[in-house]
Amino acid sequence: MSMTFSRFTRxxxxxxxxxxLFATLSFGAVGGIFGAxxxxxxxxxHNLDASARGWLEFPRELxxxxxxxxxxxxxxxxxxxxxxxxxxxxAFVGSVGFxxxxxxxxxxxxxxxxxxxxxxxxxxxxxxxxxxxxxxxGEGRRLGQFGGARNLxxxxxxxxxxxxxxxxxxxxxxxxxxxxxxxIAAGILYFKLRVGHEDVRSNRIVIKKRYGxxxxxxxxxxxxxxxxxxxxxxxxxxxxxxxxxxIALLYFIAATIGVFIRPLLGDVIDWxxxxxxxxxxxxxxxxxxxxxxxxxxLLPAPLDLYLLYTAYxxxxxxxxxxxxxxxxxxxxxxxxxxxxxxxxLGITIDxxxxxxxxxxxxxxxxxxxxxxVFLIAGAIALAGFFLCLRIRIPIRQVAVGL
Numbered sequence: 001m002s003m004t005f006s007r008f009t010r011x012x013x014x015x016x017x018x019x020x021l022f023a024t025l026s027f028g029a030v031g032g033i034f035g036a037x038x039x040x041x042x043x044x045x046h047n048l049d050a051s052a053r054g055w056l057e058f059p060r061e062l063x064x065x066x067x068x069x070x071x072x073x074x075x076x077x078x079x080x081x082x083x084x085x086x087x088x089x090x091a092f093v094g095s096v097g098f099x100x101x102x103x104x105x106x107x108x109x110x111x112x113x114x115x116x117x118x119x120x121x122x123x124x125x126x127x128x129x130x131x132x133x134x135x136x137x138g139e140g141r142r143l144g145q146f147g148g149a150r151n152l153x154x155x156x157x158x159x160x161x162x163x164x165x166x167x168x169x170x171x172x173x174x175x176x177x178x179x180x181x182x183x184i185a186a187g188i189l190y191f192k193l194r195v196g197h198e199d200v201r202s203n204r205i206v207i208k209k210r211y212g213x214x215x216x217x218x219x220x221x222x223x224x225x226x227x228x229x230x231x232x233x234x235x236x237x238x239x240x241x242x243x244x245x246x247i248a249l250l251y252f253i254a255a256t257i258g259v260f261i262r263p264l265l266g267d268v269i270d271w272x273x274x275x276x277x278x279x280x281x282x283x284x285x286x287x288x289x290x291x292x293x294x295x296x297x298l299l300p301a302p303l304d305l306y307l308l309y310t311a312y313x314x315x316x317x318x319x320x321x322x323x324x325x326x327x328x329x330x331x332x333x334x335x336x337x338x339x340x341x342x343x344x345l346g347i348t349i350d351x352x353x354x355x356x357x358x359x360x361x362x363x364x365x366x367x368x369x370x371x372x373v374f375l376i377a378g379a380i381a382l383a384g385f386f387l388c389l390r391i392r393i394p395i396r397q398v399a400v401g402l
Contacts, residue, residue: 020129021149022149023189026153027088029160030157036162036248037176045108046108051365063120065348067121080125080132081194081195084186086187087117092118092183096111097114099172127143140266143269143326144262146323158248158249164178165244211332214332227357254312269327275392277321279389286385292370293374328393
C-alpha cells in the first residue's frame with residue numbers, strides 16, 4: 001500500500017512539474033515578445049530619446065519597488081501559484097493596452113505599470129514554486145530547468161516577433177496581441193497548479209539581519225539589470241539604428257543558447273556553489289560593460305556592431321545566473337515561509353536603486369556620453385564581485401537530487 005501511494009504521489013508531482021514548466025514557457029513567450037519589441041516601440045511610436053527612456057523606468061519599476069507590500073498583501077489570501085495566475089491577468093491587461101490603447105503616452109505609461117505588476121509578482125513567486133518542486137540538493141538543477149523552459153518560451157515569442165516584423169512590418173498591435181494570448185495561457189496553467197496549497201499562509205513582511213547579504217546582492221543586481229535592459233539595447237537601437245527584427249533575432253539566439261545552457265548552469269550552481277558562480281558572473285559582466293563602452297573605438301564598422309551583438313547575447317545569457325540568489329536564500333533561510341517575503345523585499349530593494357538609476361544614467365548619457373554609463377556599470381560590477389565573495393553557505397548533509 002505504501003509503495004502504491006508513493007508511486008501515486010510521484011505521478012502527481014511529475015504532473016505538477018510538467019504544468020509548471022509549460023506555465024513558465026508561456027510566460028517566457030510574453031517576456032520574449034516585450035523584450036524584443038519594447039525599445040523599438042518606444043522609439044518608433046513615442047519618439048523617446050535616451051533621457052526620456054531613462055525617466056520612463058521610474059513608473060515601469062514602481063511596482064517592483066512596491067512588490068514587498070503587494071506580495072505581502074497577496075500572501076495573506078493567496079498561495080504562490082494563485083499569485084502567479086493573478087500576475088498573468090495583469091500581464092494580459094497590460095499587453096492588450098499596448099496593442100490597442102497605448103498610442104497616447106499617458107495611456108502607454110498606465111498599461112506599462114499594469115504589465116509591470118504582473119511581471120514583478122512572477123519574479124517574486126517563480127523561484128519558490130520551483131523550489132517546492134525540487135529535491136534536496138538539486139535546487140539549482142530544478143531552477144535551471146525552469147530557466148530553460150522560460151528560454152524556450154522566449155524563443156517562441158521572439159520568433160513570432162521576427163516573422164511578423166519581416167512579413168507584415170512593425171505591427172505592434174499584432175505583436176502585443178500575441179503577448180496577451182500567451183499571458184492568458186500562462187494564467188490558466190498557473191491556476192491549475194496545486195503545489196504548495198497545503199502550506200500555511202504567510203502574513204508578514206520579513207526583514208532579518210541574517211539576510212543582509214542577500215539584500216545587498218539584490219541591490220547590485222538591480223543596478224546591473226536596469227543598465228543593460230534599458231541602455232544595452234538602447235546602444236543598438238539609437239546609436240546603430242538596429243531594427244526590431246534584428247533585436248528579435250538576437251533575443252532568439254540568446255534564448256536558444258539558454259534552453260541548453262540554463263539547466264547546465266543550474267548544475268554548476270549545485271556543483272560549485274553560489275559564492276563562486278555569482279562572483280564569476282560579476283567579472284564577466286565587467287567585460288560586457290567594457291565591450292559596450294569601447295567596441296566602436298577598438299573596431300571598425302561593421303566589426304564593432306558584431307562585437308556589440310555578442311555582448312548583447314552574452315549579457316542575456318548571464319541573467320540565467322540570477323537563480324543562484326534564490327538557491328542561496330533557500331540555503332540560509334531560517335524558515336521556508338521566509339523565502340517568498342524575503343525575495344519580495346529583495347525585489348523592492350533592487351528597485352529602490354533601479355528606479356532612480358536610469359534617470360541618472362540617461363542624464364549621464366546626454367551630458368557626458370554613453371561610455372560613462374557603462375563605465376559606471378563596470379565599477380558597480382567590480383564592487384559586486386567583492387560583495388559576492390562574502391557569501392558563506394551553512395554546511396548541511398543533503399542528498400543530491402536528480
